[in-house]
Amino acid sequence: MKLTILFGGASFEHEISIVSAITLKGKLSGFDLSFVFCDQDHKFYLIEASKMKATTFSRGEHKKMPQLSITNGSFSQKTMFSSVEHTGTVLNLIHGADGEDGTIASLLDFFSIKYIGPRTDASVFSYDKRYTKWLCVAKNIKSVEYEVLSSKEHTNINIPYPIIIKPARLGSSIGVSIVRNESELDYALDVAFEFDKTVIVEPFIEGVKEYNLAGFMAKGEVYFSIVEEPQKEEFLDFEKKYMDFSRSEKVLKAGISPELEVKLKRAFEKVYKNLFEGALIRCDFFVVDGKVLLNEINPIPGSMANYLFDDFKSSIELLSNSLPSNKRVKVNYEYIHSISQAKGK
Amino acid sequence: MKLTILFGGASFEHEISIVSAITLKGKLSGFDLSFVFCDQDHKFYLIEASKMKATTFSRGEHKKMPQLSITNGSFSQKTMFSSVEHTGTVLNLIHGADGEDGTIASLLDFFSIKYIGPRTDASVFSYDKRYTKWLCVAKNIKSVEYEVLSSKEHTNINIPYPIIIKPARLGSSIGVSIVRNESELDYALDVAFEFDKTVIVEPFIEGVKEYNLAGFMAKGEVYFSIVEEPQKEEFLDFEKKYMDFSRSEKVLKAGISPELEVKLKRAFEKVYKNLFEGALIRCDFFVVDGKVLLNEINPIPGSMANYLFDDFKSSIELLSNSLPSNKRVKVNYEYIHSISQAKGK
Known part of the structure; x- marks a missing residue:
């Protein structure tokens, strides 16, 4: 199968996107893979598979590789006298800004390039935690109660301590703090407002049970991964999360009752259906008193949550054969013609 | 002032975007205007001002004009040995799909081109009527009660007749029907489902008072147009609406109480703030028993609702000097460096 991995992007998660792409290179071996890197200046480069190492990018070596421009139906590479068109399905693996906020989705839609990934509207609803609420x-769908802060001005927070403070539009635990009492609040808000002008406050639920479930829809059916109970020390900090994006070892199925598994799957379907078609997403749930609460939607999970799928390659193949198609409207100038005729010109 | 009018697009509203652009050419005379046309195949053309006539497009004459490609910071025009960059602020005047669904917003953001128009998230919330709800x-914000239908399968509609049936994602009254009794329902649904796979059902409120109010935010202040009570025969059909997009005559202020005017403005602000910054939008409200209900958000109103503003040119100038700026994240490869060092390579 032919597939172009699109990664990088101008975001705080630029580096973990690189790690994700390197991991997928391994997990999708046997596919006919191409690698397109979007740098922080929004220039695209075609990366040779043998150069898919983190240092290629940190040393700026990608700049010596062929630059691409995005055109109708392809990424286009200029050669001396003509151009080479790189066509085929794209896997959008740009985490965070650009990739998950709807920008790349719109770009690929506009240029009629088929892709695995959330569409523009799905991106908007998962990228900003307010909109997820x-x-x-x-x-x-049940979720954790929350409050929104939109400036550092002293706002009354009604949720009792301990609380968790998150920038509204970042993933990967960047800028997130647990606040146990008022003395820790100001610093936590300063950190969060470094990354976003909007901040979400939620109760921090000590020792809450957390379960991750990934899946996608193909041919009208939802295909689920196994349910994982992620190992965590309070919550993942960025460095641990970073390592998390290079995961490729299969994990153990969480030891949960069949009833809970069904509840998690029903909640996943409610999130997914009529919005995330075309994407493989991971939903992170909390379970409190037997109730399933949505914590977060990862519309482009780290390394595509490959470690949660029994047969990851077949899953990607199945999904890529069931992508939404954008039928473009045809214009017939009916009204202009009729008006011009009425005017006699 | 320099301004590029971007119009056309692959949408059912392609033609009215052309009409809108021609109208703005007249209303913004004195500005240094450029015209960029997006055709139904998503190719961009630079249109000479003297050729800004409807027949230029219906006859396909635009295809003889210079083709542009979108690049970092500009629309770029290839010449024999080099290229000309058309920089400067864009006014997104593509109505309907492409322009109002977040695609063009993402495209302009990605390529760092400043623009007047709704951002991606604002577009998603106004383009799809479900998301507006x-x-x-x-x-x-109060709005009319509604139900969602997602297929032609016989669904029970609980709202009593008369009802109004609308495709979820089209403006300009396309595909909209009033249904007075069950015998008219199937045909109305067939029509609506021609245009979208999701349909909104609302009660049709006979003789409801309707008021339109446009505005924008600049330098932290909301600037309002006058309030108009639109003339309507039941509701505007496409042909009447089409004419509506060429409106340039100033209208009369609606004869409403100062109290109602304040209520409308407060409702407008609730819609606009923290979402529509950068755009000049028109909100269409209903007033029922003294209560203000949001009917529709037009994030790119026909001919930019020029006829509602006392000084339209100054309004556009003010807005274009107060556009949101997208600060792009700088990548420092801190994690990759630290990991490479730890590995000793």
Whole structure:
């Protein structure tokens, strides 16, 4: 199978996208893979498979590789007298800004390039944690209670301590703090507001049970990964999360009851259906008093949550054969013609 | 002032975007205007001002004009031995798909081109009428009750007749029907499902008072247009709406109480703030029993609702000097460096 891995992006998660791409190179061996890197200046480069190492990018060696431009239906590479078109399905593996905020989705849609990844609207609802909360209300999905802060101005927080403070639009635990009492609040807010002008406050639920479930829809069916109970020390800091993006070892299925597994799958379906078609997503859930609460949607999970799937390669192949198609409207100038005729010109 | 009018797009509203652009050419005379046309195949053309006539496009004459490609910071025009960069602020005047669904916003953001128009998230919340309802719930804005249908399968509609049937993602009254009794339902659904796979059902409120209010935010202040009570025969059909997009005559202020005017402005602000910054939008409200209900958000109103502003040119100038800026994240490869060092390579 032919597949182009698109990675990088101008985001705080640029580096983990590189790690993700390197991991997928290994997990999807046997596929006919191409690698397209989007640098922090939004220039695209075609990366030779043998050069898919972290240092290629940190040393700026990608700049010596062929530059690509995005055109109708392909990434185009200029050669001396003509150009080479790199066509085929893209796997959007740009984590965070650009990749998960709807920008890359729109770009690929506009240029009629098929892709695995969330569409623009799905991106908007998963990237900004406020909008995820709105989605939960609209789709009747339970989630943790929350408050929104939009400036460092002293705002009354009504949720009792301990609380968790998160920038609204970042993943990978960047800028996230647990605050146990008021004396820790100001510093935590300063950190979070470094990354976003909007901050989400939630209760920090000590020792909460956490379960991750990934999946995708193909041919009208939802295909689920196994359910994982992630190992965590309070919560993942960025460095641990970073390592997490290079995961490729299969994990053990969480020891949960069949009833809970069904509940998690039903919650996943509520999130996914009529919004995330075309994407393989991972939902992170909390379970409190037997109730399943949505914690977070990862519309482009680290290394595509390959370690959660029994047969990851077949899953990607199945999904890539069931991508939404964008039928483009045809214009017929009917009204302009009729008006011009009425005017006699 | 220098301004590039971007119009056209692959949408059912392609033609009215052309009409809008021609109208703005007149209303913004004195500005240093450029015209960039996006055709139904997503190719961009630079249109000479003197050729800004509807027939230029319906006859395909634009294809003889210089083709542009979108690049970092500009629309770029290839010449024999080099290229000309068309830089400067863009006014996104693509109505409907492409322009109002977040695609063009993402494209301009990705390529760091400043623009007047809704950002990606604002587009998603105004383009799809379901998401506008979710926004209303989240922001505590009153709107008309509704139901969602997602297939032609016989669904029970609980709202009593007469009802109004709308495709979720189209403006300009395309595909919209009033249904007075069950015998008219199937045909109305067939029409709506021609245009979208999701359909919104609302009660049709006979003789409801309707008011339009446009505005934008600049330098931290909301600037309002006058309030208009639109003339309507039941509701605007596409041909009337089409004419509507060429409106340039100033309209009369609606004869409403100062109290109602304040209520409309407060509702507008709730919709606009923290979402539509950078755009000039028009909100269409209903007033029922003294209560203000949001009917629709037009994030790129026909001919930019020029006829509602006392001084349209100054308004556009003010807005274009107060556009949100996208600060792009700088990547420092800190983690990759530290990991490479730890590995000793």
